[in-house]
Amino acid sequence: MELGDIPDVMVIEHESFSLPWSEEAFRNELTLNHFARYLIMEMDGQPVGYAGMWTIVDEAHITNIAVRTAFRGRHLGERLLRRLMEWAGELGMERMTLEVRATNRVAQSLYTKFGFVPAGVRKGYYSDNQEDAVIMWCELPEELRGSGEKEGSE
Numbered sequence: 304m305e306l307g308d309i310p311d312v313m314v315i316e317h318e319s320f321s322l323p324w325s326e327e328a329f330r331n332e333l334t335l336n337h338f339a340r341y342l343i344m345e346m347d348g349q350p351v352g353y354a355g356m357w358t359i360v361d362e363a364h365i366t367n368i369a370v371r372t373a374f375r376g377r378h379l380g381e382r383l384l385r386r387l388m389e390w391a392g393e394l395g396m397e398r399m400t401l402e403v404r405a406t407n408r409v410a411q412s413l414y415t416k417f418g419f420v421p422a423g424v425r426k427g428y429y430s431d432n433q434e435d436a437v438i439m440w441c442e443l444p445e446e447l448r449g450s451g452e453k454e455g456s457e
């Protein structure tokens with residue numbers, strides 16, 4: 304993802320989340336946050352999804368993953384998550400974590416399919432409706448782990 308992608312990302316962001324991040328939040332992620340990694344998925348030159356994570360020491364924290372509404376159910380979310388997991392492995396991450404709304408069964412099902420398991424709950428995590436977040440973790444499979452330089456270990 305580059306700064307020029309942000310207007311397209313905002314369209315997907317607003318379609319996908321009841322608490323969308325601002326343009327400034329994405330700009331900060333791309334320019335100031337040394338731990339942030341974002342990718343965008345295009346189909347025929349059209350942005351159809353994006354995903355991001357923070358890579359810290361040997362753990363990757365997924366910040367968001369979303370597919371344009373009109374393109375859902377075509378295994379694109381799956382491709383995005385797989386690519387994010389591969390990238391985390393290439394960077395030397397050993398495990399990944401995320402928070403997901405307790406009612407977001409679609410996303411939970413996607414994560415479960417890729418080996419994520421629930422590990423706890425953050426009560427009232429989402430400020431719009433005080434919904435709980437389910438915390439999920441996944442040990443990255445050995446074959447995805449590269450010898451990448453770990454970050455944040457100073």
Ligand SMILES: CC(C)(COP(=O)(O)OP(=O)(O)OC[C@H]1O[C@@H](n2cnc3c(N)ncnc32)[C@H](O)[C@@H]1OP(=O)(O)O)[C@@H](O)C(=O)NCCC(=O)NCCS
Nearest residue numbers: 319368369370375376377378379380381403409410412413
């Ligand atoms: C979650 C999201 C990224 C999934 O993307 P997608 O491209 O629609 O999903 P895919 O077609 O790749 O499906 C992958 C898996 O997700 C689950 N899934 C997808 N659509 C589903 C549905 N309508 N009902 C139940 N499970 C579903 C299934 O496990 C599916 O695997 P399967 O096809 O083998 O059953 C997409 O729904 C989205 O952008 N949602 C809004 C944003 C969001 O909630 N992000 C997650 C925040 S934690």
